[in-house]
Amino acid sequence: MASVTDTQGGHKIKKRRRHYSPAQILVSFLKYLVLIIGCIMVFLPMVVIILGAFKEHKEFLSTGVFELPEKLYLGNFKEAFYKGDVSLGLKNTFIILIVSCIGTILTGTMTAFVVQRFDSLLSRTVKAAFLVATLLPNISMQVTVFQIVDKIGVYDSLWAPIILYVGTDIISIYIFIQFLSQISTSLDESAIVDGASYPRIYFSIILPLLRPAIATVLIIKMVGIYNDFYTANLYMPSNDLPVISTALYRFIGPYGAKWEIIMAGIIIAILPTLIIFLCLQKYIYSGLVSGSVKE
Template sequence: MKQITATTLKYFSLIVACLVTLLPIGVIFMAAFKTKQEFRDTGPFDVPQSFNLDNFVTAFTKGQMVQGFVNTVIILAVAITGTIIIGTMAAYAIDRFRFRGRTLVLGGFLLATLVPAVTTQVATFQVINSLGLYNTRAAVMLLFMGTDIVSIYIFVQFMRSIDKSLDEAAVLDGANHLTIYGRIILPLLKPAIATVVIIKGIAIYNEFYIPFLYMPSRDLGVISTSLFRFKGPFGAQWEVISAGVIIVLIPTLLLFLFLQRYIYNGLTSGATK
């Protein structure tokens, strides 16, 4: 009896959680296909009389969503590439080498995660401004490229599953550390790299604060800031704002649906190895 009750409560809570999550998305989806008059005269859950696509056209053209996608893709490509290179090299050095201060380095990574990012923004902004990178893509790329402890943790856990005898055999064949890293370690870290690409990519795609602060120019707007700017010229046109939200949601949703098994497998493997 207790098992039946626990199972019932479990599935009931899952159903409630799904409804709470999908309800706002459903309202936005309905609003995105309504005309301005229809949006005012109908309820939030009413199905549109004719699925109007003009809102999406307005979002793409006047909202500069295309430019936002282009800027986002450029920043994503550079930042994720830098994150992978820095993260895998750091994990390789931490796991394979025994050096003085190694424990201090690991402690420094952990300590950095305890410091709220907003408390360092004044100093960070001064550094970026002094380098002449303010209001450029390079500023955001540089900040995103900084590898977080989660990425390093995933790479280190996968690194520990790679037998060190491979390194020793490569050394006997005359390979140096850079060759071992590039030809042995990096290819074997593909599952971890896929996991970091997905997690970091979604985080960068959804990031608003850093692009908004360091790239105020409208031409440098990314997806999140382009959507935020709808509050100005489209402040009263909620149907256009809803269309913009759907445009932003679709790439993330498709990426997660197609690659979710890599996220789960990568995190699970990284936690147990």
């Protein structure tokens, strides 16, 4: 990445030393024009939400969408957060997020360790089974998964999404297997010579070595769970069990005539994502993109 940027920097200098032809000026004008139009397209729908969220109800109805609020009114945020269950939704989402992430990392790395390091009939069969399972699209399975979830008695509880996030995450297992296959076995072998047991090798050698893969999985998982609507909507229909997505979804009915409160809810829901994105931008790009490098 660095080398390419350097080269491009080099072009910049060369071209600057040359003269700017009208065609070049036109091309770079068009480039910025396209980018700026792109940014306007991204911002335009959101600006209206931000402006509206700070308006009182009467003001909201009487002013145009692009008009600035008279003052920074925060009542909508309070109502969305407490009455609209966004606070409860955030709490539930974070509980699910933490438990599922820990669960996925443990089961995923353990599976990868056994499947990748041991060459037994069982481990080969399991690997093949997971490979076939990647073919099955999650979305079309829910009709029958629903009945299993119902039967094992976790329907309408926080456990339903947690179990599904941990138990059906075959992609994470694949990321771990792929990463582990690039780590040489010499470290494991020398540990065996020193008399370390397999669980010990897993905990003190494999798990630390997998850190970059764990980071990738964590990013994919966190973004995926925080934004997932389908699972919670299907498996946690109770009003007192919202996650952030369903809390927001349930705004549509009761607040249909009070959009300023929905807007405040939208902003609260997006804020954690924005903060994480700004802090971890670089890792998120590589995590989400490399995470999709699969199959």
